[in-house]
Amino acid sequence: MDPSVTAECLRQRDAIIEEWFRRVSKRPVARSLCRQSILNNMPGLVDQIIDALGQAQVWHGAVDIPREIAEEHGESRLKLGYGLIELGEEYNSLRDAFLGGLDSAGLVLNNAVASTLHGAIDQAHRAGVEHYIRLREEQLRDRQSDFLARLVHDFRSPLSTILASVELIRRDESFSKGGPKNLDRIERASRRLLLLIEGQLATEAALAGNLQYQVEEVNLFQVTEDVLAILQPRADEKGIRLQEEIPGGILLRTDRLLLGQVLQNLVDNALKYTAVGTVWVRASETGSGVRITVEDTGRGIAPDLLPAIFDMYRRSEHVSPGRGVGLAVVKTIVSFLGGTLLAESELGKGSRFSVCLPRAHSVPT
Numbered sequence: 561m562d563p564s565v566t567a568e569c570l571r572q573r574d575a576i577i578e579e580w581f582r583r584v585s586k587r588p589v590a591r592s593l594c595r596q597s598i599l600n601n602m603p604g605l606v607d608q609i610i611d612a613l614g615q616a617q618v619w620h621g622a623v624d625i626p627r628e629i630a631e632e633h634g635e636s637r638l639k640l641g642y643g644l645i646e647l648g649e650e651y652n653s654l655r656d657a658f659l660g661g662l663d664s665a666g667l668v669l670n671n672a673v674a675s676t677l678h679g680a681i682d683q684a685h686r687a688g689v690e691h692y693i694r695l696r697e698e699q700l701r702d703r704q705s706d707f708l709a710r711l712v713h714d715f716r717s718p719l720s721t722i723l724a725s726v727e728l729i730r731r732d733e734s735f736s737k738g739g740p741k742n743l744d745r746i747e748r749a750s751r752r753l754l755l756l757i758e759g760q761l762a763t764e765a766a767l768a769g770n771l772q773y774q775v776e777e778v779n780l781f782q783v784t785e786d787v788l789a790i791l792q793p794r795a796d797e798k799g800i801r802l803q804e805e806i807p808g809g810i811l812l813r814t815d816r817l818l819l820g821q822v823l824q825n826l827v828d829n830a831l832k833y834t835a836v837g838t839v840w841v842r843a844s845e846t847g848s849g850v851r852i853t854v855e856d857t858g859r860g861i862a863p864d865l866l867p868a869i870f871d872m873y874r875r876s877e878h879v880s881p882g883r884g885v886g887l888a889v890v891k892t893i894v895s896f897l898g899g900t901l902l903a904e905s906e907l908g909k910g911s912r913f914s915v916c917l918p919r920a921h922s923v924p925t
Contacts, residue, residue, distance in 0.1 A: 634688030718749035813920035834858035
């Protein structure tokens with residue numbers, strides 16, 4: 561083993577780290593992150609690889625590097641929303657940074673040195689990926705459990721309404737006396753169930769890029785009422801007021817279920833991050849369409865995080881703690897409906913999400 565390689569790597573340690581940072585910080589997943597978050601565990605990994613080169617000089621054979629730092633790196637990337645491809649690119653960039661530094665010094669690697677260097681980086685990569693996958697599978701199981709629990713919770717109220725109304729109809733001596741009122745209750749509760757079921761299907765379709773579109777005339781007030789009826793129990797549990805200011809005559813030619821899913825995700829997101837106060841849903845007609853706003857008195861979003869909250873591959877404490885995709889799904893659906901989405905927030909004072917939709921939207925091709 562050539563000792564000059566280890567010495568050169570030690571001399572260029574900081575330059576190798578800076579070159580790695582220069583490469584990875586340009587990628588989309590890292591553009592909104594601060595320097596400290598990007599660097600994370602990388603200096604420790606670089607030290608381990610250099611140490612492996614030094615050990616190979618003494619032992620003249622394969623060297624194993626510890627897994628802990630690489631596992632911490634994989635875990636941090638999962639929390640920041642990196643995919644496996646982005647994680648792999650970081651290790652490829654690390655390899656390139658090492659090789660570039662040695663090449664600039666005019667050093668040619670013999671087979672033993674090259675094997676040790678690539679082997680150490682591959683070990684770190686493998687440990688980081690294995691830990692990343694293990695944690696991601698644990699998170700998926702937790703999210704599935706949370707999803708099913710919330711689904712059961714949301715279904716309980718409208719199903720209870722349906723069953724109670726059916727029982728009242730059975731007890732009525734004269735159907736004309738109370739039947740129509742109970743049938744109205746059954747219809748409203750059934751519509752809420754349909755909105756819940758189709759809403760989950762819309763979420764999965766948005767994630768898969770396979771949204772379906774069924775245009776019809778939609779009364780915005782009615783859709784909003786259905787959504788708020790679904791989320792009212794959750795608001796009551798937290799002691800939060802749900803308020804709506806929707807003129808009764810606003811009609812849109814759009815997809816009813818997709819519009820409902822947009823409202824449901826935005827209101828649900830507002831409830832999650834509001835400890836006390838009120839969540840408002842407001843609407844007004846514009847020259848060419850309708851503007852819908854969902855506003856809360858919650859904790860707000862930091863200015864540096866605001867540009868990234870709709871990014872499917874970006875997670876933070878301000879992104880949904882459930883499946884982590886709610887706002888990204890909203891953005892996808894709003895674009896699909898021909899609209900635009902804007903987020904405004906002030907840390908500690910709340911957030912406002914504005915959806916602008918055309919009055920009529922033709923079926924996308």
